[in-house]
Amino acid sequence: MGTQAIRPARITAVLPNSIAEEIGFEPGDALVAINGQKPRDLIDYRFLCADEDLSLEVLDGHGKTHRVEIEKDIDEDLGLEFETALFDGLMQCNNACPFCFIDQQPPGKRGTLYLKDDDYRLSFLYGSYLTLTNLLPQEWERIAQLRLSPLYVSVHATEPEVRSRLLKNARAGQILAQLAWFQEQRLQIHAQVVVCPGINDGDHLQTTLRDLARFHEGEIPAVASAAVVPVGLTRFRPPGDELSPVSPAQAQQVIAQVQAFQADCQQRFGTNFVWLADEWFLIAQQNVPTESHYEDYPQLGNGVGSIRQFLKAFEQSAAALLPTAVSPPRTLTWVVGNAVEHAFQPMVDRLNRVEGLTVRLAALASDYWGRDLTVTGLLTGHDLLLALSDLPSDPSQPHPLGDALLLPSVMLKPSDSGDPQATLFLDDMSVAEVSQRLGCPILPVDDTDALIMACCGELPQQPFADLQPAAGYWAPN
Template identity: 60%
Template sequence: MRLSPLYVSVHATEPDVRIRLLKNPRAGQILEQLRWFQERRLQIHAQVVVCPGINDGIHLERTLLDLAQFYTGDLPAVASTAVVPVGLTRFRPQEDELISVTGEKAREVIAQVQRLQEKFKHQLGSTFAWLADEWFLIAREELPTESDYGDYPQIGNGVGSIRLFLKQFQTAATERLPKGLEIPRRGTWVVGNAVEKAFEPVVERFNAVAGLEINMVALSSDYWGQEITVTGLLTGQDLLKGLTGKDLGEMILLPGLMLKHGDTRFLDDMTVAEVADQLKTPIIPVNGVEELIDGAIGNRE
């Protein structure tokens, strides 16, 4: 049985900070636990969720430097670390001490981690600490280039997922998008407003097809109480609020990650059929770039 690599939520290596975050008196033993993994040649990928005022600043730097000490030998105990911004909703307990990540804080963390990345590249031969895409979306800064992500070791934590999507779309569009449609087609692609700027090239490529018009509508989530929202957190209620009264064309292209796994329900338990009925527009759930393209040109009716 293969036990590693494992994915471990570290968040902080200083005992008092980690205990404060996890509300667990044993949480301060993380470095001892990592040494246990190292002795047994077991490997992990670490995650650090940055909570402003608690584990940011000097605490974040201490955590990344501590974790980097385990990047040694032919099988590093800590293979990589993802640095992720805390995501908050209106449903969280008011006494949890957490505050949202602002654009200013995002820019501060990006600069701090990028300085450490250069140090790690020089000392370890690896970027080691990777910034989740959300940092750049919140900061309204350009995403790193595709080459900066290497072999995407932290894709599961949203590190490089947008660049990978754009790369996959470009490849699939070359193979699947025609120069023009015999029957004109117009529709709406719904996404979270966090990715609006990043996905503009996708819309431009669609609309370069003669007879095809795809409009991107980027929404935030009133349901979760968020001003900046990733696509996967949009709910049926958010779609109704954001799309009602708009000219949506012939169909709505709906990213499947808005839906519960293997289900047609949004996170608020509204169904695709209910939302489509109220908007009086067919909804086409799409998973991945190929389904998105096929839905846009009418191959997924």
């Protein structure tokens, strides 16, 4: 659970032309209370700031307390950003799921990699998944009172014994009663099921999907959607975990099973309701479905439709931004996980039709994680150095990688220090170090517009070129 000690909310940014800027707030100030109440998180802050008359207790960067009175329009935002959304600390997970990625990492890396959150507030604010096993009665009451909906819930199985086995927590067996609570409260969740072969697949998966579909009835379905995701395993996972990776044959079976269930849901509800993560199709070596299949992309955060959405975004960016020629001519290497090699090849072909532009796709597996099929976001600095350091030389190029390396920012996270020059891969290696050791400029890009601008804009001159913190997930798994 969180520390429950509510700390002053440290301000990191003041938005231009905002009420906060007009009053004189500065980064480094801290918000202590609003109308006499200490906000425990960003949810409280937004709720309390919805009033027209505010009395703020503020601690400035020198430790001096100020009281600020504000009159504003109702629901008008103050224009403050904070270093964290949780002022009273993170609610951490009390389960021991053997497939948890946090426990499948090597020891000794930066501390933030090992935080196992199971916090309903992050679920509401940012769409992260929680299990509901950590919630105290007062937290359930708060969810109902503030109408915190939808939440995102890791269900995995609805049979009590199967779910308790997966989560290693006896309380995990209460999931059907908890779903009934959401139904009674007229609140919603989006569910995910991580399929572990031999444990919750086959008939167990069918039972889980049927149970979840029962809560899709009514004017406000308690379960708005469900995603089926293949388990992801690394070589660092705990010994004796009973888990095995999904094989191509198993992926084909799950695809067929879920697609049959989707057809039934289309007849019953007029929607697919349950969705397959893109990775199933990659493992099975099948094409991802067409755009119309994904409706309004209700499970995009689970990698459901992210490839198809990215391909569409690329088409739009190419139509608007891609020139017929570039000068001077340049050769670029685009690094992705080998899971998307086939899906991305048409985009590479389109880029290479630009006169003077050569883009080579480096589709890599992850030696670091021990994965034969690797999603882009899991590639590490170790993987790049291993795969790209000893490429054969090309007499026509100043460097085997060409003029620069295009790097999806989904691979990167800011360091704990916040220094943009220390932006890190999951193995704690910095982009600056990888760039220097490869002897090639690196261009992190965070969406399809940035990809095309990096391909066609001014070439970098330094081994490490103007890295900014990753702005978001630009590419699918």
